[in-house]
Amino acid sequence: MLSVSRNVFASIFARIWSGVMQFAFTPVYVALLKPEAYGLVGIYSTLLVSTLFLDQCVSPVLARELGRLGSREGTASEMRNLLRSLEVLSLATGSLVGVMVYLAAPYIGGHWINAGGLPRDEVTSALRLMGLVIACQWPNNLYCAGFIGLHRQDQATNLRILFTTLQWAGAAVLLWGVAPSITLLLSWQAANFALFSAMLARRLWRLMPKASASPRFDGRKLRSVGRFALGTLVIGMLASLLTQADKLLVSKYIPLDQFAAYSLAFTLASPITLLVAQPVGSALMPHFSRLISGGDRSGLAREYHRWAQTISVLALPMAGALATFGKPLTMLWLGRGSPLVDPLAILLPWVAAGTLVNTVLMTPYVLQIAAGWTRLAIFKNVVALTLFLPTLVIGVPRFGPLMGVWGWLAVNLGCYLIEAPLMHRRLLTGELGAWWGRDTLLPMVVTALLFGGSGLLAAPDQSVWSGLAQATSTAGLVLAVLVALLPYPRAQAGALLRRLAAAR
Known part of the structure; x- marks a missing residue:
């Protein structure tokens, strides 16, 4: 098992690379898309963070419970059932959020965002794609929490570096070589996040302790952690309002x-x-x-x-x-x-x-x-x-x-x-x-x-x-x-x- 320090540095290394990619390619995106269209990227970030509180009853529970159960004998089946149960909840929640953003796109684009010179149809199309990107990105949080709970962040580091590079550099190549289009950028992000989620899931399940029975949805286990999950959900919802209310209001005015x-x-x-x-x-x-x-x-x-x-x-x-x-x-x-x-x-x-x-x-x-x-x-x-x-x-x-x-x-x-x-x-x-x-x-x-x-x-x-x-x-x-x-x-x-x- 990795030490806490090594876990921290494994995570920091991946985040450093993510920061390098973000800071290297953000000026490219701004220059190619122009500030108005790039403002929609900020809208996407606001929408994502504003809805991520729904993940707070899933990912923190997985990290905490795997950390606790991993120090006990004979808990392999319980750990696997917990992951499968929370995986089902996470996939369902991400899909629901994506559909809600898609359906709300005409209202957000027409009545909330101050689009300036951008055509309303272009803004609405971009917002609908944001729903797809959110749904594809959503499971990443759960699977990363699983690596944290197992104290094996190192096993996720190389995947994060690979897909972060594809996310940022690949999009820049498309914007430069094909068309400086916000819809093209968001389409690429959706495909990249979907593949990343699938790879994370595959690797996490391989790291889980072996058990004789196949993992199953366990409603009784979910009920046992329900109080903690409800508390983290409420905290996440309120924290989301605190951190995103300014951006939601600023984007309107x-x-x-x-x-x-x-x-x-x-x-x-x-x-x-x-x-x-x-x-x-x-x-x-x-x-x-x-x-x-x-x-x-x-x-x-x-x-x-x-x-x-x-x-x-x-x-x-x-x-x-x-x-x-x-x-x-x-x-x-x-x-x-x-x-x-x-x-x-x-x-x-x-x-x-x-x-x-x-x-x-x-x-x-x-x-x-x-x-x-x-x-x-x-x-x-x-x-x-x-x-x-x-x-x-x-x-x-x-x-x-x-x-x-x-x-x-x-x-x-x-x-x-x-x-x-x-x-x-x-x-x-x-x-x-x-x-x-x-x-x-x-x-x-x-x-x-x-x-x-x-x-x-x-x-x-x-x-x-x-x-x-x-x-x-x-x-x-x-x-x-x-x-x-x-x-x-x-x-x-x-x-x-x-x-x-x-x-x-």
């Missing part, structure tokens, strides 16, 4: 070309989530579940702080670079003459700050889910929504996209100041001070001071390459200071240096 800038600001900040929060969180959930099940509180506290510090070290240099040197980085990415550079530069610091706070909240959230305690997250999301939605409805038409990103930051700061203390009081009594002070707040202050000073030294007419060099060097300095400052990263760095010295 601004044209698609401006929505493209709003969507791309979150894309630029996404490496903080994709490379840090998601791989660490997915590996920690079954790990925390085993520690809680074994009653090892001291081990749980140690692992909790260890990974909280790791998240800070990995996330803060990226967030600081985006917040301080967003404009030269955007010009390097999209090109100096892109009309999206200036609106992106305004939005990016706020998006990066909100994404950073959301990322450092990953360890408290994962601990809640691993413990099966869903009520706090539900209550927090309900309270946040009652404040967030009216603010967006009033503020977005008046202040535009900035109100959306301000709201994103405010929601995450509220969780940091209110939800985290409540979680620690129940699950890790006496550990809040260390998490707040040493693991998160101190690294944030140090990062803000170093990047703030570097930003003050930057020339007003700084070139793209000068900005890139300053952002990179400052991020490297922040990384080195945080590694030296925090106990666990410092110990890991020392061990690595000793191994390198011994190897000589």
Whole structure:
């Protein structure tokens, strides 16, 4: 069985490759499709994430239950039946969501999206194809959760790299060589995701422990995990509203070309989530579940702080670079003459700050889910929504996209100041001070001071390459200071240096 660290790094490697593909080919898509048509790609992402809460009663259950059952003898049949049962539910749910998006396409295209100069028929056709893409992509989440529960993310890494390359590079070749068409792009994505889902399913079933009987749908097993599944479903639904309400409202009140800038600001900040929060969180959930099940509180506290510090070290240099040197980085990415550079530069610091706070909240959230305690997250999301939605409805038409990103930051700061203390009081009594002070707040202050000073030294007419060099060097300095400052990263760095010295 792979260690937690190796699981994290296997997942990070695949996500790094995904990030490389996304950042390499997004400017190609924007240039070939033009900003208005590319805004529909942002609409697809919003639709997908807005509906993914329905997967929260399936994939987290599979990861958690496989992690728990895998440490016991004689559970092979139970594990296989669980996978088959959740597989049926996932395929049915994905198909239903795809059909709903297809049927709603004329209304969304005609009455919600501000299409600007795009013909309504073209927008409606693209939206219908989005339903097909969502249905083909949907099972990926379940199968990836299965690899997580078995602690074999390494077995999914090569498939993810292959199909991510096909997804991004193949689409770019088609757009350039055949036609710069959003429908062609979405058709390619649907075919790619369908094949990826089939390959993931085949490999996961081969990894499952062998049993004498064939796997079957087990309604009794589903009922036994129903309470946890219902809790994660409600959390996912409320979290989806919190994270996507701004995008849904912004897409209604601004044209698609401006929505493209709003969507791309979150894309630029996404490496903080994709490379840090998601791989660490997915590996920690079954790990925390085993520690809680074994009653090892001291081990749980140690692992909790260890990974909280790791998240800070990995996330803060990226967030600081985006917040301080967003404009030269955007010009390097999209090109100096892109009309999206200036609106992106305004939005990016706020998006990066909100994404950073959301990322450092990953360890408290994962601990809640691993413990099966869903009520706090539900209550927090309900309270946040009652404040967030009216603010967006009033503020977005008046202040535009900035109100959306301000709201994103405010929601995450509220969780940091209110939800985290409540979680620690129940699950890790006496550990809040260390998490707040040493693991998160101190690294944030140090990062803000170093990047703030570097930003003050930057020339007003700084070139793209000068900005890139300053952002990179400052991020490297922040990384080195945080590694030296925090106990666990410092110990890991020392061990690595000793191994390198011994190897000589």
